[in-house]
Amino acid sequence: MKTVLYTCPYVPAEWIAAHGLRPWRIVCSAAGPDAVAARREGMCAYARSFLNEALSRSEVDAVVMTTLCDQMRRAFDVPAVGPIRAFLLNIPATWQSAGAFDYYVEELRRLGRFLVAVGGLEPSSAHLTAIMGQYQAARRSILGARPGRTARRWAELVERFGRGGPAGLDEAPDPPQDAAEGREARDEADGWQRFAQRRPDSVRPLPSVKAATPTQYAMRHRNDEIALAIIGGPLLKQDFDIYDLIEDNGGRIVFDATETGERGWPGQFDPAALAEDPLTALGRAYFEGVRDPSRRPNDPLHAWLKDACRSHRVRGVIYYRHLWCDAWHAELSRVKHTLGLPVLAIEAACEGVTAGQGGTRDDGRTTDMNHGLTRIDTDCRADKASRRLGGGLSRSEGLDRPALAFGKGRHPSAMRNTQDAIRNTKCGQRTADRIMAFFEMLR
Numbered sequence: 001m002k003t004v005l006y007t008c009p010y011v012p013a014e015w016i017a018a019h020g021l022r023p024w025r026i027v028c029s030a031a032g033p034d035a036v037a038a039r040r041e042g043m044c045a046y047a048r049s050f051l052n053e054a055l056s057r058s059e060v061d062a063v064v065m066t067t068l069c070d071q072m073r074r075a076f077d078v079p080a081v082g083p084i085r086a087f088l089l090n091i092p093a094t095w096q097s098a099g100a101f102d103y104y105v106e107e108l109r110r111l112g113r114f115l116v117a118v119g120g121l122e123p124s125s126a127h128l129t130a131i132m133g134q135y136q137a138a139r140r141s142i143l144g145a146r147p148g149r150t151a152r153r154w155a156e157l158v159e160r161f162g163r164g165g166p167a168g169l170d171e172a173p174d175p176p177q178d179a180a181e182g183r184e185a186r187d188e189a190d191g192w193q194r195f196a197q198r199r200p201d202s203v204r205p206l207p208s209v210k211a212a213t214p215t216q217y218a219m220r221h222r223n224d225e226i227a228l229a230i231i232g233g234p235l236l237k238q239d240f241d242i243y244d245l246i247e248d249n250g251g252r253i254v255f256d257a258t259e260t261g262e263r264g265w266p267g268q269f270d271p272a273a274l275a276e277d278p279l280t281a282l283g284r285a286y287f288e289g290v291r292d293p294s295r296r297p298n299d300p301l302h303a304w305l306k307d308a309c310r311s312h313r314v315r316g317v318i319y320y321r322h323l324w325c326d327a328w329h330a331e332l333s334r335v336k337h338t339l340g341l342p343v344l345a346i347e348a349a350c351e352g353v354t355a356g357q358g359g360t361r362d363d364g365r366t367t368d369m370n371h372g373l374t375r376i377d378t379d380c381r382a383d384k385a386s387r388r389l390g391g392g393l394s395r396s397e398g399l400d401r402p403a404l405a406f407g408k409g410r411h412p413s414a415m416r417n418t419q420d421a422i423r424n425t426k427c428g429q430r431t432a433d434r435i436m437a438f439f440e441m442l443r
């Protein structure tokens, strides 16, 4: 079975799967120094890593990219002339007119023709409807499993869904690394083959993801934990360490609005529209359901963030973005204003890049990790709190009181995990210090 790789949330997995191909919405691994794209300065680490994944994985037969941001739009120039079949899906920035939506649906039809050219089969409406039902049930299962899992485990479940689809959705062991990865990819492809060969009327309900028992939940979460939201662009696989850093030290991610989290999910399918024309229903759920800062206007994104933060009783926000991601850089001040919550902003750079080279602010700080969570700005309330604590944390200086870090009052094993995460160079010392200072402010 042929594999179609993508990462943009506006590409419907259901549409690819309905063509009998395997959609793989990848959560990228950070590209190293020998990556396909040698350039680092000026290039968003996620776009660079996606290019590397698309062009270096032998199991990928085609790649779909979108015009959601300028970085990806320009990155498409590389596979467009490369050895792999590549498709650029145009996503209209405006969304309020019927014409913008019709244009998006036409783009999906054009994508369908590309998928047929790659080796797919044009799907019947019944088959597409059945696939959409499978995906919707799977997403419900994943959302239902959220409260019983740590943020990392949930993010890994979502990543597995993007890689294996509903066919592979179950309580699976942690994804094997390195050598075992190729075997796992083949197993998943087999699963997809079986999934695609089912007749629509033989589609069975999905196995639901098991919820954690109350005891497990209590062991994982204490009442004094600080409820946090993480908001921003996509996370690289290596960035999942930030979940551990937060949750091992007194925080709890109750709302994951990163692109690799809930923010990158479509809305519910409208049953009436589904009966009439499944492709239009599919397009509607993605076009209006996925919230992105690039939309004009992007008020729905802010309204959604505000509602979710309120309903989850969020007390603070971790705002995560990649260096040179203009979309999320520009949105920071409005997010602070809209939410009215303390915000800890993290700007992640990649190896060999000096944080702050992104333009408006440059404190000359170099990365302190291989793939770096390198530069943190806090809003004024966090700054005040750190001064009150005597840590001297300002917009450009580190915290000189290590006693603040590493889970004051936490279980020793949690402290050990944090130390390991830092030692493994996935999360920098300064990142840990600032997160701890942020927590102190929120307590």
Ligand code: SF4
Residues within 6 Å of the ligand: 044, 045, 046, 047, 068, 069, 070, 071, 072, 233, 234, 322, 324, 325, 326, 327, 328
């Ligand atoms: S993180 Fe920002 S710049 Fe990078 S690919 Fe995503 S939207 Fe584009």
